[in-house]
Amino acid sequence: MKLFESNWFPVLLGVVIVILTVKSIFSSGEKKDDLFLSENFSSTNEWQAPDISSLPDDVQGKLIRYGRELIVNTSLFFGPKGKIAAITNGMDCQNCHIDAGARNFGGAFSGVASTYPKYRERSGRVESIEFRINDCLQRSLNGKTIDSTGKEMQAMVAYLKWIGKDVPKKETPKGAGLETLPFLDRAADPEKGKPIFLAKCASCHGENGQGQFNHDSSFYLYPPLWGANSFNVSAGLYRISRVASFVKNNMPFGQASHNSPQLSNEESWDVAAFIVSQQRPEKFFGEDWPKTQTKPVDHPYGPYADNFPEKQHKYGPFPPIVAARKNK
Numbered sequence: 001m002k003l004f005e006s007n008w009f010p011v012l013l014g015v016v017i018v019i020l021t022v023k024s025i026f027s028s029g030e031k032k033d034d035l036f037l038s039e040n041f042s043s044t045n046e047w048q049a050p051d052i053s054s055l056p057d058d059v060q061g062k063l064i065r066y067g068r069e070l071i072v073n074t075s076l077f078f079g080p081k082g083k084i085a086a087i088t089n090g091m092d093c094q095n096c097h098i099d100a101g102a103r104n105f106g107g108a109f110s111g112v113a114s115t116y117p118k119y120r121e122r123s124g125r126v127e128s129i130e131f132r133i134n135d136c137l138q139r140s141l142n143g144k145t146i147d148s149t150g151k152e153m154q155a156m157v158a159y160l161k162w163i164g165k166d167v168p169k170k171e172t173p174k175g176a177g178l179e180t181l182p183f184l185d186r187a188a189d190p191e192k193g194k195p196i197f198l199a200k201c202a203s204c205h206g207e208n209g210q211g212q213f214n215h216d217s218s219f220y221l222y223p224p225l226w227g228a229n230s231f232n233v234s235a236g237l238y239r240i241s242r243v244a245s246f247v248k249n250n251m252p253f254g255q256a257s258h259n260s261p262q263l264s265n266e267e268s269w270d271v272a273a274f275i276v277s278q279q280r281p282e283k284f285f286g287e288d289w290p291k292t293q294t295k296p297v298d299h300p301y302g303p304y305a306d307n308f309p310e311k312q313h314k315y316g317p318f319p320p321i322v323a324a325r326k327n328k
């Protein structure tokens with residue numbers, strides 16, 4: 001062991017040289033373009049967003065940068081004091097799509113360009129990227145849609161296409177969107193989640209969960225987790241599995257990551273239960289889930305294709321619901 005420790009550097013160097021040699025032998029037959037196109041995707045297992053500073057300052061580069069700006073500072077444009085229109089709750093897209101969707105397991109946008117347009121069960125139709133963005137505007141931002149041919153929509157779409165440009169068509173990289181966490185065998189428990197919330201979340205989001213505005217209330221320093229200015233009950237994040245996953249891999253902000261989560265699986269489900277047990281805007285879309293049997297097990301509102309009560313669909317335990325579906 002001692003011998004190995006003192007020799008780790010030459011050993012590591014040796015390993016690196018072998019890898020590089022093997023790589024160059026195997027890639028020498030490929031066309032340069034292929035290699036270049038797939039580099040971000042295949043050189044490491046983890047997807048990496050392209051570098052925004054590498055964009056030229058031409059018309060397209062400007063449009064993509066504007067799209068990113070709209071995703072980072074959505075409230076300045078569309079919030080209650082927005083300079084384009086006051087049509088949202090004041091949250092930013094980036095509140096849930098960390099680093100403007102560049103962070104794996106933090107609502108990453110890595111799989112958008114490669115998979116849209118795509119069929120989604122919630123709407124029962126093929127959705128464009130524009131449709132999906134307007135979905136988050138109406139639900140996550142509890143707001144109104146924007147014109148899908150307008151400059152702002154075009155800019156956000158251009159940004160999403162650019163950020164996912166290196167991902168091969170139809171592929172969804174690991175880390176896209178949110179992770180699927182293992183279910184607990186019991187129901188997630190708001191009573192157990194509350195003390196976790198007070199100890200680890202309230203310092204930023206407030207004991208009342210209402211977040212904290214900047215000095216002139218034009219945007220949130222810390223976004224609200226429930227209440228009138230939070231996402232509504234039809235948002236994806238209102239599903240307990242989505243919020244538990246988001247929190248486990250990303251919260252407390254600046255400390256947690258996929259590789260070093262700060263909460264256990266159990267704690268994540270319980271704190272998520274506490275969050276979804278609170279009041280928030282009740283906006284429903286009658287056209288959602290045209291086929292009830294395709295509703296996710298943790299969709300908190302019926303009707304369902306099974307006989308489990310809404311409460312169990314909201315908090316679990318989920319394994320019995322999964323098992324009953326398999327038996328059908």
Ligand code: HEC
Nearest residue numbers: 091092093096111112132133136137140177178231236237
């Ligand atoms: C309250 C949190 C929240 C906010 C704010 C939010 N989103 Fe989302 N968004 C989600 C969740 C949750 C999903 C589904 C992710 C999953 O289940 O993997 C999603 C999905 C998406 C997708 C589809 C991703 C995919 O891979 O299929 C797009 C595109 C998107 N959001 C764009 C936006 C834009 C643009 C904004 C701002 C106008 C925004 N979102 C604001 C939570 C949010």
Ligand code: HEC
Nearest residue numbers: 094095096200201204221222223224225247251252253271
């Ligand atoms: C250090 C401050 C801080 C702490 C502590 C913290 N958060 Fe956050 N949280 C943030 C910030 C900032 C964002 C928005 C990220 C962005 O815009 O880049 C956020 C976003 C969120 C979101 C998505 C947006 C929304 O408003 O719904 C949820 C859910 C969330 N946090 C839950 C939690 C939970 C649960 C905990 C405790 C386990 C926690 N946070 C601890 C700062 C914090």
